[in-house]
Amino acid sequence: MSRVSERLSTIGKSATxxxxxxxxxxxxxxxxxISFGAGEPDFPTPDHVVEAATAAARDPRNHKYTANSGLPELREAVAQVTSRDTGLAVDPQQVLITNGGKQAVFQALGALVDPGDEVLIxxxxxxxxxxxxxxxxxxxxxxxxxTGLKVTVERLERHLTPRTKVLVFVSPSNPTGVVYTPEETRELGRWAGERGLWVLTDDIYQHLVYGDAVFTSMPAVSPELEDRWVMVNGVAKTYAMTGWRVGWLIGPADVVSAAANLQSHATSNVANVSQRAALAALTGPMEPVWSMREAFDRRRRRMVELLRDIDGFQVEEPQGAFYCFPDVGAVVGRLGLDSTIEFASWLLEEAEVxxxxxxxxxxxxxxxxxxxxxxxxxDRGLKRLAGRVSS
Ligand SMILES: Cc1ncc(COP(=O)(O)O)c(C=O)c1O
Structure with missing residues (x-):
């Protein structure tokens, strides 16, 4: 008998x-x-959120366990902002507050996937x-x-089998920064709906879109899905709150209740102080978010400009999230390396990037x-990278 279970031995550490x-x-x-590795805003959490959390920490009510599914006020606020931002009618009972979007993804899949079920990613x-x-x-x-690092209905259709149960969809995307247009989102959603699939839609970067790009939540434009969708979201990326660990999932009653049962045995309620902070974020002013978005947009354009100057880097302009995803195959070949894993190691050692x-x-x-x-x-990091790659 192996010391570590077979199931967990197959899980690798998160490469990021x-x-x-x-x-x-x-x-x-x-x-x-200089690290371009981080998947989190470099800004501190907005002051009014921190102040709400400080006050919450002094209130003994927040020192206790609370409802497993989250503070009623927070579930209500999540339902409201989701309706405001997507046009979907959401009941607070459909909301489960989780320890970040990550736990929401795990629990949503736990509620949907049986052994052998296939999930299109x-x-x-x-x-x-x-x-x-x-x-x-x-x-x-x-x-x-x-083309354009986007999936199409034709591609999905080729991977459909009788065991396919779920399509995972994320736009804006991590790692590419790609944003699907409303029409593209609709087309993919219609396809999934007509095939009787579930959609797990990860809307965590919804507020980080730039230029002409617009965010579209798949369930809002895909009536064919009926109630077969689960939405994942959270405060981490929008409000610079990665460390507070608050996310949520929204879905039909049976799935939300199954996920909540799992959570009741795994972690119980999310830390109350964090939930109070998330409530302040969702119900407070959006100006801090828009000024962070402005900074990301400026850096996005600067990064694309500098990367495009590097011989051998091919860069599609990202329209959302805060990532660029250049094709560096030509540089890897030129350096005589075997993979981008080797390239990343080389870059870290040689350029400290x-x-x-x-x-x-x-x-x-x-x-x-x-x-x-x-x-x-x-600027410093990309100039260093360019200098080392080109020398
Ligand atoms: C696409 C996507 N979904 C979900 C998450 C989860 O975020 P968190 O667990 O910090 O709320 C991340 C974080 O990197 C992400 O990039």
């Missing part, structure tokens, strides 16, 4: 966290590492989706993109660079 950890260790050794994908499918005994089915290799997202040949870092570090 592995890069951040290594960059952090190098920094601790005194090296001037457009490539490049966020690292956690396939692992979260596997942990429940499901089979992740990566679906390669068409951290990027995440595309293999982590099922897309070798690319790297992910986050532009959630200061303008100054962004």
């Amino acid at each position: 966290m592995a890069v951040s950890d290594r960059a952090r260790r190098m920094r601790e050794e005194g090296r001037d590492v 457009p490539v490049p994908y966020w690292v956690t989706y396939p692992e979260a499918v596997r942990i429940w005994g499901g089979v992740p089915v990566p679906v390669p993109p068409d 951290a990027v995440v290799p595309g293999e982590a997202f099922g897309a070798p040949g690319h790297v992910r660079l986050s532009y959630a870092l200061s303008d100054e570090d962004l």
Whole structure:
């Protein structure tokens, strides 16, 4: 009998966290590492949120366990902002407050996936989706993109089998920054609905869209899905609250109740102080969010400009989230390296610049660079990268 269960032995550490950890260790050794690895805003949480949390920490009511599914006020606020932002009618009873979007993804898949069920995951994908499918005994089915790093109905259709149960959809996307147009979103949603599939829609980057891009939540434009959708979201990316660990899932009563039962045994309620902070974020002014978005937009354009100057980097302009996902295959070849994993290691050692290799997202040949870092570090890091890659 093996010491570690077979199921967990197959789960790898999150590759994005592995890069951040290594960059952090190098920094601790005194090296001037510039990291493009982070998947989190570099801004502090807005003041009014921190103040609400401070007051909450002093209130003994928040020192106790509360309802497993979350504070009623917070569920209500989530229902309201979701209706405001998507046009969907959402009842607070359909909302389960979770420890970040990550727990929402795990629990939603836990509620939907039986062993052997197939889950369609457009490539490049966020690292956690396939692992979260596997942990429940499901089979992740990566679906390669068409042009522009987007998946199409034709591609999905080719990967459909009688065991297909769920389509995972995320727009704006991590790792590509791609945003599907309302028409594209509708078309994919209609396809999934007509095939009787469920959709797990991850709307966590909904407020981070730039230029002409608009966010569309798939269930809102896909009546064919009926009630077969689960939405994942949270405060982490929008309000610079990654460390507070508050997310949620929204779905039909049976799925939400199954996920809540699981949560009641796994973690129970999310920390109350964090829930109070999330409530302040959702019900407070949006100006801090818009000014962060403005900064991301500026850095996005700067990053694209600098990356396009590097011989051998091919860059599609991202329209959302805070990532660029250049194709660096030509540079990897020129350097005589075998993979983008090797390239990322080489870059860290040689230029003290951290990027995440595309293999982590099922897309070798690319790297992910986050532009959630200061303008100054962004410039310094990319110039250093360009200098080392071109020499
Ligand atoms: C696409 C996507 N979904 C969900 C999450 C989960 O975020 P959190 O658990 O911090 O709320 C992330 C975080 O990186 C993400 O990129």
